[in-house]
Amino acid sequence: MVQYTRAQIDASFAALSDATRRGVLERLGLADASITDLAEKFDMTLTGMKKHVAILEEAGLVITEKVGRVRTCRLGRRRLEDATGWIERYRQLWDARFDELDRVVEELKHKEKDDGRKKRE
């Protein structure tokens, strides 16, 4: 199945898989910018840009801060080769996955109990 140690599957990969988002990172490298600025620069809707920024933010590549009604974006300082951060992200992925597996397991447990009850009835 999947190697979660690999870039494809973590948030950074998802964040970098899109040309617009790479462009946003480059842009923010030059200067901080509001989401409105970025939407204009990349000729897209505010909603569209918000989504891109949210993905970059989740990956730790961008930090946003709301001052008044304006949300300003700047580059995150997280380095991709930061080993500790990387292992922690890897752990989080497995944790999220196993939380979902837990749900499936609980469901199977209940189903088994129900089936057992029916058999005895």
Added chain:
Amino acid sequence: MDARRENEPTMKIQNPTTVERKGERELVVTRTFDAPARIVFEAWTKPELFKRWWVPKSMGMSLVSFEADIRAGGSYRLVFSLDGGKTTVPFFGKYLEVTPHSRLVWSNEENPEGAAISTVTFTEKGGKTLLVLSELHPSKASCDGGIDAAEGLREQFGQLDELLVTLG
């Protein structure tokens, strides 16, 4: 069943997931499940169940397809999608060992630099199951970040790193 589940306490405390690096090429993930091994094994080896948890929603990705012939020598192929389907990433390999309720071993062959081997064991104790998953990588570099799982990606990350260095 759903109606009944809603009446149950929803604040179930999750068991912790731990990750340990062993040597240069291996990562070990552990987690305990409050269920017998046969149930955890079933959730892992029935494709329709596996599909429900392997791609957690919080990852911002979705599973496009999953085909698997879960027996020793059988193969599997998983396709993930990013960006709502614009980019898809395939993962594939073979099951090397399938021992009901206790052990699964498979290869991950999508990396052209060499296959990684995943081993998962299910150990039942007192009605609970300790799950231990090991990922043995072909090289230290692959284990380090797998950031080089695909050449194109390595390039992308390299470029970003350079960019971040310049900007930092």
